[in-house]
Amino acid sequence: MKSLVTFFFYLFTFTLIGAEVPEINSRSAVLMDATTGAILFLKNPDEEIPPASMTKLMTTHVALKAIGDNKALLDEPIIPPPESWAVNQAPRSSLMFLGDGQQTSLRELLLGLAVPSGNDAAVAVALQIAPTVDDFAEMMNQEARALGLTRTRFEEPSGISSNNLTTAREFAHFSRFYIQEYPENLEEYHSVRQFAYPRTENMAEGRRPGTIVQFNANRLLGNFEGVDGLKTGYIIASGYNISLTAKRGNTRFIAVIMGAEGEQIRTEDGRRLLTWAFDNYKTVFPPVPVLESRRVWKGKNNYVNLDTGTSLVFTSPINRAYLLNYVININEPLVAPIPAGTPVGNLIYYDAFGELQRIPLLTAEGIDAGGFFKRIFDTIRLFFRNFLGLD
Numbered sequence: 001m002k003s004l005v006t007f008f009f010y011l012f013t014f015t016l017i018g019a020e021v022p023e024i025n026s027r028s029a030v031l032m033d034a035t036t037g038a039i040l041f042l043k044n045p046d047e048e049i050p051p052a053s054m055t056k057l058m059t060t061h062v063a064l065k066a067i068g069d070n071k072a073l074l075d076e077p078i079i080p081p082p083e084s085w086a087v088n089q090a091p092r093s094s095l096m097f098l099g100d101g102q103q104t105s106l107r108e109l110l111l112g113l114a115v116p117s118g119n120d121a122a123v124a125v126a127l128q129i130a131p132t133v134d135d136f137a138e139m140m141n142q143e144a145r146a147l148g149l150t151r152t153r154f155e156e157p158s159g160i161s162s163n164n165l166t167t168a169r170e171f172a173h174f175s176r177f178y179i180q181e182y183p184e185n186l187e188e189y190h191s192v193r194q195f196a197y198p199r200t201e202n203m204a205e206g207r208r209p210g211t212i213v214q215f216n217a218n219r220l221l222g223n224f225e226g227v228d229g230l231k232t233g234y235i236i237a238s239g240y241n242i243s244l245t246a247k248r249g250n251t252r253f254i255a256v257i258m259g260a261e262g263e264q265i266r267t268e269d270g271r272r273l274l275t276w277a278f279d280n281y282k283t284v285f286p287p288v289p290v291l292e293s294r295r296v297w298k299g300k301n302n303y304v305n306l307d308t309g310t311s312l313v314f315t316s317p318i319n320r321a322y323l324l325n326y327v328i329n330i331n332e333p334l335v336a337p338i339p340a341g342t343p344v345g346n347l348i349y350y351d352a353f354g355e356l357q358r359i360p361l362l363t364a365e366g367i368d369a370g371g372f373f374k375r376i377f378d379t380i381r382l383f384f385r386n387f388l389g390l391d
Contacts, residue, residue, distance in 0.1 A: 021041065021276075022041070022272045022273060022275075022276045023272075024043060024257070024269040024272060024273065025260065025261070025265050025268075025269060026043070026239075026240075026257045026258060026259050026260040026261075026265060026266065026269045027043075027044055027047065027049065027239065027258060027259025027260070028043060028044040028045060028047045028049060028167070028168040028257070028258040028259050029041065029042070029043045029044075029045075029168055029255065029256065029257045029258070029269065029273065030042055030043075030045045030168040030169050030171075030172040030254075030255070030256050031172075031253060031254070031255045031273050031274075031276075031277055032172050032173075032176065032253065032254050033251070033252070033253060033254075033281065033283055033315040034175075034176050034179055034180075034245060034247075034252040034253060034254045035250075035251075035252060035283045035313055035315075036283060036311070036313055036314055036315045037173070037176060038314070038315040039169075039172075040253075040277060040281060040315070041255075041273060041276075041277075042169070043168075044168070045167060045168050045169035046151070046167045046168075046169055047167060047168070047258075047259075048151060048165045048166070048167055049165070049166070049167070049168075049238050049239075049241070049258045049259050050159070050161070050162045050163075050164050050165055050166075050235060050237050050238040051152075051159055051164055051165070051166045051171060051233055051238070051241060051258075052159045052160075052164075052233030052234050052235045052238045052241050053094065053117045053158070053159040053231060053232060053233035053234070053241075054159065054166075054171060054230075054231045054232070054233040054241050054242070054243050055122075055154060055156075055157065055158065055159030055164050055233070056113040056114070056117060056122055056157070056158065056159060056231060056233075057174070057175065057178055057230060057231050057243065058140050058143065058144070058154065058157075058174070059113060059122050059125055059126070059136075059140065059157040059158075060110055060113055060114070060125075060178075060182075060185070060189070061143060061178055061181070061182075062129065062136065062139050062140055062143055062157075063106060063110065063125050063128075063129055064110075064182060064185075065143070066129045067106065071129070072106060072128060072129055073106070074105065074106050074107045075105050075106070075107055076105060076106070077103050077104075077105060078103065078104050078105055078106065078109070078124070078128060079102070079103060080098040080099070080102055080104060080120075080124045081123075081124065081127050082100075083123055083127060083133070084098050084120050084121075084123040084124035084127060085098050085099050085100065085120060086098055086099055086120045087099065088120075089119050089120050089123070090119070090160055093119040093120070093158070093160060094116060094117040094118060094119055095116065095118050095119060095120050096109070096112030096113075096116055096118030096120050096121040096195075096197055097118070097120070097197055097198065097212050098112075098118070098120040098121065098124055098198075099198070101203060101204040101207050102198055102202050102203060102204075103201075103202055103203075103204075104124070104198075104202055106125065106128060108197070108202075109121045109124050109125050109128075110125070110189055111188075111189055111192065111195060112195065112197065113125065113189075114185075114189035114190050114192065114216075114231070115189075115192050115193075115194065115195035115214065115215075115216050116195050116197075116214035117217065117231075117232065117233075119158035119159075119160055122156075122157040122158035122159075123157070123158065125157065126157045133156055133157065136157055137154050137155055137156050137157060140154040140157065141153055141154055144174075147173075147174060147177060148173075149166070149170045149173070149174060150170075151165070151166065151167050151170055152165065152166040152167070152170045152171070152174070153165055153166075159233055159235070160235060162235060162237035162238070168256045168257070168258050169256075171243060171256045171258075172243075172254050172255075172256040175230055175243045175245065175254050175256060176254055178230070179229075179230075179245060179252070179254070185229075186228045186229045186230075186245070187228065190218075190228060190229030190230050190231065191221060191227075191228040191229060192216065193215060193216045193221055193222060194213055194214065194215050194216070195213070195214050195215075195216075196211050196212070196213045196214075197211065197212065197214075198210070198211060199211055217232040217263075218230075218231075218232050218242065218244070219263070219267045220244065220246075220267060220270055220271060220274075224246060224270075224271055224274060225246070225248060226246035226247045226248040226274075226278075227244065227245070227246040227274070228245065228246065228247065229243075229244070229245045230242075230243040230244065230245050230254075231243050232266075234263075238258065238259060239258070239259040239260050239261055240259075240260040240261070240262060240263050240265065240266040241256075241257065241258045241259070241260070241266070242255075242256070242257050242266050242270055243255075243256050244256070244257065244270045244273075244274065246274050246278075248278055249282075250282075250283055250285060251278070251281070251282045251283040252283070253273075253274060253277045253278070253281075255270055255273045255274055255277075257269050257270055257273070279318065280317060280318050281315055281316065281317060281318055282315070282316055282317075282318050282321075283313060283314075283315055283316075284313065284314055284315070284316045284321045284324070284349075284356075284357075285312075285313050286312050286313070286314070286321075286324055286326070286349050286357070287324070287326070288312060289326055289328065289347065291305070291306040291307070291308075291328070291347075291361070292306075293305050293306070294306060294330055294332075294334055294344070295332075295333070295334065296334045296335070296336055296338065296367050297333050297334065297335050297336065297378040297381070297382055298335050298336045298369060298370055298374065298375045298378045298379065299335075299336025299337070299338070299367040299368065299369060299370050299374075300336070300367065300368045300369070300370045300371075300374075301367050304334065304338060304344075304363050304364070304365065304367050305363070305364035305365060306344070306345075306361045306362065306363065306364060307361070307362050307363075307364040308347060308359050308360070308361060308362070309343065309359065309360035309361070309362045310359055310360070312347075312357075312359060314349070314356065314357040316356055316357075320351050320353055320356060321349075321351055321356055322351070323351055323352060324349055324350075324351055324356070325349070325350055325351070326347060326348060326349045326350070327347075327348050327350070328345065328346075328347055328348075328361070329345050329346050329348065330344055330345035330361070331344055331345050333382060333385075335382075336367045336368060336369045336370060337366070337367060337368050337369045338363050338366060338367045339363070339366045340362075340363055340364065340365050340366040341362050341363060342362060342363045343360045343361070343362055344361055344362065344363055345360075345361040346358050346359065346360060346361060347359040347360075347361055
């Protein structure tokens with residue numbers, strides 16, 4: 001519900017500044033500010049569609065989580081199991097070209113997921129982390145549930161199955177989480193434009209590698225300013241999908257496009273959405289005010305510290321927030337007892353055109369009620385304060 005409210009707020013803002021919402025041809029799409037999570041564009045955002053090879057982002061996340069938990073090593077030598085060899089994958093699979101007599105590593109397999117989108121790499125990653133591919137798929141589903149992705153589910157780690165399902169809205173939220181969790185992956189994996197495998201160092205001594213060079217299917221890499229990820233996907237059941245991200249200055253957007261009827265349509269829809277976003281929006285990192293403690297009446301303590309209830313960063317129309325001001329409004333008087341985390345006012349950012357962002361102010365600690373005489377004394381003081389109109 002919060003995302004929908006955010007969307008309609010921004011849609012109204014577009015009307016105010018005269019920007020036209022773009023038309024796209026794909027079945028489903030979501031555009032969001034990667035920093036704030038503000039959703040700027042929706043088209044059939046909750047339609048369940050197979051993610052295809054976008055699935056490999058969750059595969060990568062599960063693998064990196066295992067590495068972070070010291071259950072796997074990123075650069076440990078790996079002998080690809082026969083189940084992962086290219087010759088044992090489904091017909092027309094995208095491949096890294098794993099095979100007999102090779103040695104690789106999880107780092108190389110993750111690159112094989114990101115660039116050539118190898119289904120064989122997905123199987124190898126799964127079997128390095130879990131006893132079976134099915135066990136790994138259950139780990140993926142556990143992660144989806146932990147992240148609140150209630151309409152996202154996985155049957156296997158490559159994306160070839162039409163039983164893998166997600167929505168553009170949920171995958172946009174997952175993409176945002178992924179970028180925040182692994183910002184280094186954008187440069188290390190997702191913006192890499194070509195991948196050569198196997199190389200001499202991957203082969204047993206005396207065996208020729210027969211190296212195959214493949215290219216990233218994200219056609220906006222190097223062709224649209226700021227694009228550095230994330231992942232494309234295609235199977236017949238889904239059409240052409242992409243989780244796309246680009247950053248210019250301090251502003252990063254995520255566009256998830258699903259169900260395009262062709263690769264060119266997917267690319268042009270992505271270009272159109274990102275162009276529109278950068279032309280009309282920016283991420284604002286406002287000045288952080290000093291939040292002074294506030295007077296509390298009838299409490300054991302006379303003052304309470306304040307904290308913000310959410311991040312101060314917000315998404316703004318491109319032509320606003322250049323001369324930014326703020327005001328702090330407190331719902332006075334503050335009377336104990338007051339639990340920690342109680343909303344007691346707002347921090348409001350505004351410019352010459354009006355309010356831009358309203359952030360709740362919360363009590364940083366709880367204040368218990370004072371003793372009997374303290375409560376009586378403060379009641380009298382409050383009466384005369386109000387009677388005399390004093391602040």
